[in-house]
Amino acid sequence: MSAVLQNLVNQPYRHGFVTEIESDVAPKGLNENTIRMISAKKNEPEWLLEFRLKAYQQWITMQEPQWPNVKYPKIDFQAISYYSAPKPRKKLGSMDEVDPELLRTFEKLGVPMHERAALAGVAVDVIFDSVSVATTYKQKLAEVGIIFGSISEAVHTHPDLVKQYLGTVVPVGDNYYATLNSAVFTDGSFCFIPKGVKCPMDLSTYFRINTEASGQFERTLIIAEEGASVSYLEGCTAPRFDTNQLHAAVVELVALDNADIKYSTVQNWYAGDENGVGGIFNFVTKRGLAKGINSRISWTQVETGSAITWKYPSCVLQGDNSVGEFYSVAVTNNHQQADTGTKMIHIGKNTRSTIVSKGISAGHSNNSYRGLVRIAPTAAGARNYSQCDSMLVGDQCSASTFPYIQVRNNSAIVEHEASTSKIGEDQLFYFAQRGIGGEAAVSMIINGFCKDVFQQLPMEFAVEATKLLGLKLEGSVG
Amino acid sequence: MIYPDSKSLLEVRGLRATVNGIEILKGIDLTVRSGEVHAIMGTNGSGKSTFAKVLAGHAAYEVAGGTVLFEGRNLFELAPEERARAGVFLAFQYPIEIPGVANNQFLRLTYNTVQAQRGKDELDPLEFDDFVREKMKMLEMSPDFLDRSVNAGFSGGEKKRNEILQMALLEPRLAILDETDSGLDIDALRIVANGVNQLATRDNATILVTHYQRLLNYIVPDYVHVMESGRIIKTGGKQLALDLETHGYDWVSIEQRAAAGA
Numbered sequence: 001m002s003a004v005l006q007n008l009v010n011q012p013y014r015h016g017f018v019t020e021i022e023s024d025v026a027p028k029g030l031n032e033n034t035i036r037m038i039s040a041k042k043n044e045p046e047w048l049l050e051f052r053l054k055a056y057q058q059w060i061t062m063q064e065p066q067w068p069n070v071k072y073p074k075i076d077f078q079a080i081s082y083y084s085a086p087k088p089r090k091k092l093g094s095m096d097e098v099d100p101e102l103l104r105t106f107e108k109l110g111v112p113m114h115e116r117a118a119l120a121g122v123a124v125d126v127i128f129d130s131v132s133v134a135t136t137y138k139q140k141l142a143e144v145g146i147i148f149g150s151i152s153e154a155v156h157t158h159p160d161l162v163k164q165y166l167g168t169v170v171p172v173g174d175n176y177y178a179t180l181n182s183a184v185f186t187d188g189s190f191c192f193i194p195k196g197v198k199c200p201m202d203l204s205t206y207f208r209i210n211t212e213a214s215g216q217f218e219r220t221l222i223i224a225e226e227g228a229s230v231s232y233l234e235g236c237t238a239p240r241f242d243t244n245q246l247h248a249a250v251v252e253l254v255a256l257d258n259a260d261i262k263y264s265t266v267q268n269w270y271a272g273d274e275n276g277v278g279g280i281f282n283f284v285t286k287r288g289l290a291k292g293i294n295s296r297i298s299w300t301q302v303e304t305g306s307a308i309t310w311k312y313p314s315c316v317l318q319g320d321n322s323v324g325e326f327y328s329v330a331v332t333n334n335h336q337q338a339d340t341g342t343k344m345i346h347i348g349k350n351t352r353s354t355i356v357s358k359g360i361s362a363g364h365s366n367n368s369y370r371g372l373v374r375i376a377p378t379a380a381g382a383r384n385y386s387q388c389d390s391m392l393v394g395d396q397c398s399a400s401t402f403p404y405i406q407v408r409n410n411s412a413i414v415e416h417e418a419s420t421s422k423i424g425e426d427q428l429f430y431f432a433q434r435g436i437g438g439e440a441a442v443s444m445i446i447n448g449f450c451k452d453v454f455q456q457l458p459m460e461f462a463v464e465a466t467k468l469l470g471l472k473l474e475g476s477v478g
Numbered sequence: 479m480i481y482p483d484s485k486s487l488l489e490v491r492g493l494r495a496t497v498n499g500i501e502i503l504k505g506i507d508l509t510v511r512s513g514e515v516h517a518i519m520g521t522n523g524s525g526k527s528t529f530a531k532v533l534a535g536h537a538a539y540e541v542a543g544g545t546v547l548f549e550g551r552n553l554f555e556l557a558p559e560e561r562a563r564a565g566v567f568l569a570f571q572y573p574i575e576i577p578g579v580a581n582n583q584f585l586r587l588t589y590n591t592v593q594a595q596r597g598k599d600e601l602d603p604l605e606f607d608d609f610v611r612e613k614m615k616m617l618e619m620s621p622d623f624l625d626r627s628v629n630a631g632f633s634g635g636e637k638k639r640n641e642i643l644q645m646a647l648l649e650p651r652l653a654i655l656d657e658t659d660s661g662l663d664i665d666a667l668r669i670v671a672n673g674v675n676q677l678a679t680r681d682n683a684t685i686l687v688t689h690y691q692r693l694l695n696y697i698v699p700d701y702v703h704v705m706e707s708g709r710i711i712k713t714g715g716k717q718l719a720l721d722l723e724t725h726g727y728d729w730v731s732i733e734q735r736a737a738a739g740a
Contacts, residue, residue: 429537
């Protein structure tokens with residue numbers, strides 16, 4: 001392992017700082033009273049409290065999953081605070097009134113909201129530790145009938161829609177972390193695109209975990225009615241802490257007939273230091289239901305952060321001719337662990353799915369792809385194409401691929417391709433001999449490797465993703 | 479060609495180098511002046527490829543002794559990329575494949591990096607496209623080379639042509655061609671040799687590392703050096719290569735041993 005490569009991958013996290021905003025933090029621990037407290041704080045209707053309590057009752061009977069290819073100390077769920085909200089200094093009417101400290105945080109992150117919103121034409125629903133602080137562009141979206149805002153708000157303004165769809169894609173008892181989320185979720189985004197409406201701009205949310213030892217349990221629900229389409233962007237980064245932070249989000253997407261939902265994520269949460277101390281535990285359940293005929297759900301993710309990533313954005317292809325896509329780049333460095341992939345569940349006829357997964361492991365990290373392609377007996381003419389490529393940087397890391405393929409209809413066609421490559425000294429020497437230094441060489445090789453996925457990202461996000469990967473792998477080259 | 483007013487480009491004195499602690503180069507002396515073409519010949523394992531890689535700065539080889547001056551500067555004080563930018567070019571025996579990286583992007587990055595270092599203008603993608611296509615004509619390369627990944631799935635001959643294309647772009651002061659003739663059919667050999675000849679000027683120099691005399695029919699050397707066991711054991715003009723072809727490498731070895739014994 002050359003010193004050049006070591007330096008390249010040992011970059012400290014650059015977003016490590018804590019914003020000093022007064023927080024309203026719940027005492028640590030979880031019981032029915034905690035849930036009633038959260039629900040009361042948010043003035044929730046009775047049905048939602050029931051939803052939470054039902055989830056909690058199931059959760060206490062469940063066990064943490066043991067099958068992922070990751071190792072971490074047992075989480076003490078009673079040592080976590082389940083609610084944290086910045087204390088609003090006054091009611092916010094516009095961006096100008098947003099806490100200046102918060103705006104500075106975004107500037108440090110290189111995401112000035114004004115500029116971003118103006119330049120990119122992106123509506124930013126800012127989530128700051130669980131509570132929406134400011135929402136932009138809402139008016140413009142409302143003109144075409146799009147509802148975009150926080151889910152706690154939607155519970156009050158559009159209770160019927162939330163009630164109709166919440167928990168229909170990821171049921172209350174789906175898995176350990178999703179069930180926990182259903183019990184204690186604090187906030188997240190809600191997005192509704194009515195019949196026939198093409199969302200005129202990309203919708204974007206920046207998530208940020210800010211209070212030490214406060215678990216984050218976002219809940220996102222996106223619904224695209226018949227013929228509607230939307231592109232949704234989620235970007236994440238978090239400040240530096242020594243204690244692990246649990247993050248267990250749930251994202252549910254519903255696409256009706258001929259609807260199209262594209263969900264893109266760039267994730268750069270704190271991954272722990274070079275010795276593997278600290279960092280976010282990212283245990284996320286993301287699932288899209290392609291409910292209607294000809295509907296399409298597309299996931300694109302660039303995962304660069306978190307100490308542990310456990311995440312399988314999935315598509316349930318229920319409608320005939322529906323399409324599911326998963327494009328992923330997962331980078332792990334130092335002692336990061338990732339067990340990530342997707343599930344494509346083919347139920348409807350002539351359903352099609354594409355999986356393109358690029359895993360990059362550096363340092364002492366462990367990067368696993370785990371994917372399920374299931375063709376139900378009803379899914380005549382179903383097609384799947386999967387491509388899983390791994391790249392190793394150095395010789396201390398590992399990469400694994402766990403493809404599960406279950407075919408119960410003999411008219412289906414399922415293809416799986418996999419490859420493993422390595423950035424070696426010979427490649428770097430070749431670049432060097434042409435005058436190109438280590439950083440530029442690694443950046444070029446990695447970007448080439450990830451090209452198929454980056455092409456799927458919306459333009460401004462693609463630039464950001466390329467930059468993130470650069471940050472992640474660049475360093476002082478001697 | 480040997481010019482009376484040539485300048486010294488490369489001065490190698492007593493160069494020794496090891497790989498994994500084993501000494502491969504055991505004291506090499508060589509002087510290359512501008513305008514000259516040198517051929518280094520020898521059997522497999524004689525150290526000629528190692529010599530090429532040591533000059534380029536491959537990390538697997540450790541310099542154990544001796545000095546190398548390139549245009550008067552200590553070559554070993556320069557990192558591999560700095561040597562390249564200063565004008566040392568190595569055409570690889572086995573050019574590595576870089577899947578996913580488009581050849582045109584790679585070529586433009588290397589060109590602009592070296593141009594910037596030399597204080598010359600960089601080219602934008604459109605300008606570069608015109609520029610590189612012109613260079614490719616000389617090597618009879620099809621334009622679809624530009625869209626393919628660097629060396630990925632290239633035939634042996636395509637890889638070698640891609641190396642000479644890079645040499646044409648970077649215009650090195652000293653080009654070291656490591657077994658560039660190996661794996662080439664007779665047509666490709668002619669094209670590659672033609673390219674190398676066109677790039678030779680009175681200001682630069684070429685070192686051809688080769689096993690066979692065949693290449694030297696196309697690129698005529700001013701000096702031929704025979705390497706054995708990490709040393710240059712004989713130096714002569716172009717006739718030496720022909721003699722080697724006739725008598726084999728043993729002939730030089732035996733002659734040397736006889737001379738040493740005498």
